[in-house]
Amino acid sequence: MGIGxxxxxxMQAAMTNMEVISNNIANSNTFGYKGSYANFADxxxxxxxxxxxxxxxxxxxxxxxxxFSPGGPTPTGIASDLxxxxxxxxxxxxxxxxxxxxxxxxxxxxNQGYFMVGNQRLQGFPAVNNTIPPGSTPTDLYINTASIxxxxxxTITQQQLNLNASDSVPSTTPFDxxxxxxxxxxxxxxxxxxxxxxxxxxxxxVKTAANEWTVNAYVNGTSVGTGSLTFSSDGTLSSATGLSxxxxxxxxxxxxxxxxxxxMTGATQYANPYTANPFSSDGYAAxxxxxxxxxxxxxxxxxxxxxxTTVAGQIALAMFQSPQGLQNVGNMSWIATSDSGEPNVNQxxxxxxxxQAALEMSNVxxxxxxxxxxxxQNIFQANAQVEQVYNQVMQTVTKLA
Numbered sequence: 230m231g232i233g234x235x236x237x238x239x240m241q242a243a244m245t246n247m248e249v250i251s252n253n254i255a256n257s258n259t260f261g262y263k264g265s266y267a268n269f270a271d272x273x274x275x276x277x278x279x280x281x282x283x284x285x286x287x288x289x290x291x292x293x294x295x296x297f298s299p300g301g302p303t304p305t306g307i308a309s310d311l312x313x314x315x316x317x318x319x320x321x322x323x324x325x326x327x328x329x330x331x332x333x334x335x336x337x338x339x340n341q342g343y344f345m346v347g348n349q350r351l352q353g354f355p356a357v358n359n360t361i362p363p364g365s366t367p368t369d370l371y372i373n374t375a376s377i378x379x380x381x382x383x384t385i386t387q388q389q390l391n392l393n394a395s396d397s398v399p400s401t402t403p404f405d406x407x408x409x410x411x412x413x414x415x416x417x418x419x420x421x422x423x424x425x426x427x428x429x430x431x432x433x434x435v436k437t438a439a440n441e442w443t444v445n446a447y448v449n450g451t452s453v454g455t456g457s458l459t460f461s462s463d464g465t466l467s468s469a470t471g472l473s474x475x476x477x478x479x480x481x482x483x484x485x486x487x488x489x490x491x492x493m494t495g496a497t498q499y500a501n502p503y504t505a506n507p508f509s510s511d512g513y514a515a516x517x518x519x520x521x522x523x524x525x526x527x528x529x530x531x532x533x534x535x536x537x538t539t540v541a542g543q544i545a546l547a548m549f550q551s552p553q554g555l556q557n558v559g560n561m562s563w564i565a566t567s568d569s570g571e572p573n574v575n576q577x578x579x580x581x582x583x584x585q586a587a588l589e590m591s592n593v594x595x596x597x598x599x600x601x602x603x604x605x606q607n608i609f610q611a612n613a614q615v616e617q618v619y620n621q622v623m624q625t626v627t628k629l630a
Contacts, residue, residue, distance in 0.1 A: 233619040238287030239612030242269055245290045246605040253593045254602070260303075261334030261561040262591040264296045264598075297552045300590040308520060309344060311335035312584040317546030320367060320574060321349035321562065331547050331572065334561035335588055342372045347560070353529070354576055356540040361528070367545040367574055372531055374518040377539075379425025381487060382512025385418050388495040389506040394464065398436050404445055406433055412445070418491075418508035420448060422483035425514035425535075432491070434458075440467075440498065446491065448477040456491070460498040469493040513537055527579035546579050547572035 246267045256262040270291035302312040313319065318331035325348055337344040337351060344351035353370030354361050392414060401411040412433040420428045433445040444456040456471030472493065476486040489512075516533030523529050527544035549555065554568025565572055 231619070233616050233623075235285070235287040236612045236616035236619060238272065238289060239615070240609050242267075242288045242290050243605050243609035243612060245293075247602060247609070249293055250598055250602045250605060253598050254595065257591050257593040257595045257598070259561070259591050260336060260588040261300075261332065262593065263333065263561075264591070264593040265293050266296065268292045268294055295553055295555070295557065296592060298592050300592040302584055302587040303590050304587045306586055308522075308586055309337045309339040310586055310588050311337065311523065311544070312587040312589045313546065313582055314525075314584055315546070315578075315582040316552070317548055317578050317582055318552075318563070318572075320352035320545045320547050320572070321346060322352055322369065324348050324350055324369075328564075330558060330562040330564050331549075331555065332560075332562045333589055339372075342374055344370055349562075352545045352574075353527070353542040354545055355542045359540040361540070361543050361576065363576070365576075370529065370542050370544060372521055372529065372541045376515055376517045377533055377535075377537060379421060379423065379515040380512050381423040381484065382420045382489050382510050384490050384492055384511050385420065385430065386492040386494065386509045387416070387418075387505065388509055389504065390416065390493065390496040391501055391504045392434055392436070392442060392458075392460075392496065392498045393501065393503050394440075394460075394498045395500045396436055398438065404433065404435055404443070406431065406445070406447055406450075411435070413442075414503045414505075416505040416508075418510065420477075420487065420489055421510070421512035421514055422479040422481055422487050424479075424481050424483040426479060426481040426483060427514065428477070428479065428487075430491075442498075444472060444491075444493075446472065446475055448475075449480075451477065453477050456493075458493060458496060458498075460496075464497050464499045466493065466496045466498075469496070523583060523585040525581050525583055527583040543576060544579055544583055545574050545576075546582055547574045548578050549573070 249265050249267045253264045268291045269288050272286035272289050274286060312335055313333055318333060321330050321332055337346055350369045352367040354365045354367055396413050399411050399413060401408060405411045412435045414434040416432050418430045420430050428449050431447045435443045437443050440460045442458040444458060446454045454471060454475045458469050459467045461467045472491040474488055474490060476488045478485045479487050513535045516535030516537050519532045519534050521529055521531050529541040531539045531541050549572060550570040551568060554566050555563035556566050557563055
């Protein structure tokens, strides 16, 4: 191979390099884009005619390698935008063909309960009864956006209540809910019936003796029962009776009678002011879907207008032993090859791996790419000069012949 041909290989390699660099520059603002770079190899003759003193044959592009270093996350404020903060890939499955691909591009369209990129659905581990079973198989990650029905209250728990031990027994008797001088303290909670209608529960606390209290329970202004609280000398609750199986008849047309219990496990009696934190309850009104949140471990929690939540599943991430071996199929997506190895997809991959409402920027360093482009251009021009000199030499040789 002559000097001219060697120079031609140099120009061809430089052109390929400039194409790769230009593509990087063009995608420097493309979310999820991973830059590439050209690898070069020298060319030498092979076979029985090769000589140890023979000059090389030029240069070739031995391959184009992908750079999978992470790009920085950019907040977007869009709930369906996701960034991967480790080395994993989103697992996507085409809804029509079933083909699986992998991507770092997290701009999903939340459509009819699925996270979509085009016709591809994000894969995840589904939850069962708000728990993600270990070792479950990934499938289309789905959020049920339907409303959830009401649940009648079965138990109300007073998680923190303090009755003032220094207070006296009321002088007014008998107890009258309309007379504040006949009781020491009161607290309020909501009881939901089977249709989700709210009913007001009022508890009136009357000190009857040292460490002894009576609790009068009223729902919607009607008495539903009376209980007793006994405290130990250290102020902790010793016993609570009479507050189970309380019942009333809802007026909403719900299941009647409505039976519920009040747990006073958080009650204390110290010589401190009266306090009553809000009750917790296992009942609630019907709720409409209001959105979802995704935590750093990829767990998807569904939110409803009645302050209830459910767990839909966990985003699946794939890891590869050699991600550089993945085959680029466009749209910031790749498919597995024998060079990349089989994907490793398990729940542990998602731990500390997800950031919601953000997208991963391209990992292209624009300034560095511009320097590389100028270098590639200079190499091309240098090889063009070599070919020009070669042509001039050949013209001189022809004239001398």
